[in-house]
Amino acid sequence: MIPMHPKTQQILEVFEEINKIPRRSKHEEQISTWLQEWGRSRGFEVKADSLNNVLIKVPATAGYENSPMLILQGHMDMVCEKCKDSVHDFSRDPIRCIYDGGWMQGDGTSIGADDGIALALGLVLAEAGKKGEIGHPPLELLFTVDEETGLTGARGLETGFFEGKILLNLDSEDEGIFVIGCAGGQNSQITLPVEWELLDFKEENSFGFFRLSVEGLEGGHSGTEINKQRANGIQLLSLALNKLRGKLGIENVRLVLLNGGSVHNAIPNTAEAFIALHREKLEKAEEAMSDIRHAFKAEYAKTDPGLILNFEEISREIIFEVAEDKILRETVSHVRVFSPETEEKLIELILGLPHGVYRMSETIHGLVETSNNLATVRTDGNEVIIISSQRSSSNLRLAEISGKGEAIAKLAGAWVEHEPGYPAWEPNLKSELLLKCKQVYTETFGKEPEIEVIHAGLECGIIGSAHEGMEMISFGPTIKDAHSPAERIFIPSIEKVWIFLENLFKTYC
Template sequence: MHPKTQEILKTFEEINKIPRRSKNEEKLALWLLEWAKKHNLEAKTDALNNVLIKVPATPGYENSPIIVLQGHMDMVCEKCRESEHDFSKDPVRCVSEGDWLRGDGTSIGADNGIALAIGLVLADAGIKGEIEHPPLELLFTVDEETGLTGASGLGEDFFEGRILLNLDSEDEGIFIVGCAGGKNSKVALPVEWEPFDYGKESGLVLFRVSVEGLEGGHSGTEIHRQRANAIQLLARSLVNLKENAGKDNLRLAFFSGGSVHNAIPNYAEAFVALPRRMEEQAQDFVSELQKTLRGEYSVSDPEIAFQLKEVENRVIFEASGGKVIKKEVPSDRVFSAGTEEKLLGLLLGMPHGVHRISDTISGLVETSNNLAVVRTDDNEVKIVSSQRSSVMSRLAEVTGKVETVAKLAGARVEHECGYPAWEPDLHSGLLKKCKQTYAGTFGKEPEIKVVHAGLECGVIGSKCECIEMISFGPTIKDPHSPAERVFIPSIEKVWVFLENLLKSYR
């Protein structure tokens, strides 16, 4: 293993000791400022906790252009259902498996903590005289994962460089030169309740219906894999179960699924009232439905698991942005028949998945939607939908579809401001230099791509004139999920390329 790879991994593990879910990066920002102080480097932060560390040029590079190395501090906090990890306080544990580094039942935060680690090790190596480089600015932003708000809030003069290397790409050997824009929509369906009597006299029992074992994943980079959406599978199963049991025999009392806007939901659950006498029939039906869906998703989600269990206690735990919220489901009410029909129809009718493939870039998902989160409150069911597109007019189109479906169900809709697409410049001088350096280093041409994910380059580029940008990074698989892992040998390749690229600016 390259010695710098070891340093990067060690620094990454130090970063992972600090809780850093989106909108809670204060401790990491303070740690970065302290790191800069210990290394006698100028550093500053802004009101949002974005951090900039300035690294002087090594001898002979004083007149070279300033290079900005950019990444984000926050991570998507996802975990397996059985994990007891608390992202608000527990360090993220790294586990080595051959050439891969993964989390211990959790997302590992390589997206994008590995960028921070690379930048810090690079600065340290320059200070020690181990590498040569131009003046550097390490730009570390907050809250990328929930809407790129850190980048959106950057002041125009917060950094000086006009050559930016974004280290938030996830396939080594691929240079990203463009990305999708995005917008989130918040849907609120008013709830009408009916009193309901559970227990011996009514013969009705409260059951938990759940779907789990799905792959989930990043709603941008993984959406083309057509993985199952737990929310829509559960809605579908409830409609089918209701038809099998008789619509008056099954009543819905609660629905929850998903955790964050940019992860494909891999778990959902509902509480239903069902006569005790129908339990065996319902169990048989759920078992058959599981077989059917495992057949449908045999490639993308072969471990789909449906369960129907009597509720022993009404406590549920809902994950949201790394927080786990304990909630007790009331035992004396169910949705009205009208609310139930509207909710299930809304969830089944909501767009999800690939909406359109690009006409100009082969294989690129142009427009998509992720039905991301459902939560039941006392007065309404709240739904989060996340739209992406590299064509802003089509982003508006799919957002309009979400609004139309919601309004047909009688729900309110609010749209967040969103973020712009990053339009590719295939004639960029930076791209030319990166291609030449990569080919000269590894003896082969890099691949040039536009991605469906949202990158901060789009936001930064919209704020700064005459800036050249490119995105690259080590290989990371299944980001935004408990299966997230980073390919260790790819870190060395990124380091060697970056070292040669910076050296070329003399």
């Protein structure tokens, strides 16, 4: 283990204690209870709400009694991922932390530094103040639940649960970078009713049954990687179908099923369709598919070099059923095909829905302001269900891009349901808190911090929108490969965050 600042060592010791307690998203009861007991055992005022959010109130140290209240905020839950050969059980087993040079990592598991390190930082700060080791204003340690899967802890905070108006969110993962804004988001479900027809396969050499698929795409995170212009499997598949229908005639290409994508926050890297194709058109179809394949590979040679467009005849024993995000296999009828009208509506709907970057920020260079991810499509009974995921750092633009998708869907005869979204945290480059943090950081470390707005969600967006007058900033130590078994935290960065906070507190004296 490398030599480290005494407070860094204490923070890591507390973090390892936290990692003995199960804290999977939506199962934070034990860590919530532990935090409450920790606070009360040290004489702090503690409260919790019905969701298990926890607030620990830490009185000001001598000389800071008239300083404004500061909130230190992080989330309790973690993403539980492990290697295939790991036998770790996140519901009961302590997470083993390994020191490797300047890093701490897990033993084949994620370690929940996102955001357990925020809990540890807050607790050590509170105890250090109580012992007279540092000075600080009155503090509120606000620890929320279920950030990773729904931001429901922050969303459920009731008015009056905390008092402060200055919030330091400790959930960023690059030391030296201050985050001052994030995108809001909303998912939309588009449902298109399907009209079916029966297609006669009895006649010899009439129709054959084929699978058309797009595979091998890069995909990626629908927020942070939406600007990389990667191919969307659902759109490419629909484009290939549309070109095939145009070459062969819509009466010779009949759609049976279309499915693609996996989850709302990933760019779809696969999609497949089952079609009935008139055998007299097979040679022409293969020529058309060859042309389309070459065009796709040329267009996406840099962004998606592994792109594969498959076109193959399969047995009439079509087997296909969708359950959540997995494809299970089961025999279904293969003589039922989409009506020409439904087929036309579906393909045009998919090709018409927005995907990718919609608008770049006018104030922050290189920032994606607004985007849409055409995420999944499923043929489900008598419906085709499409999920799209919208993000924007402007609440106005978020409503705009969601409305655009809804308008296009309605023109196709579909109906739309919008899930409850989370609001954007709109950046304020003139924030007094930001200016203070920049000055403290520069004076402490001899260089200016970077300022960022991210095209992803943070709890600041929800807290700021629900509690008027909040000043907020987000920062934290360096964490790499969060949400994976390779997750690790850079130990020297913890010391820098501690020293920064110590000096920031002094400015409120």
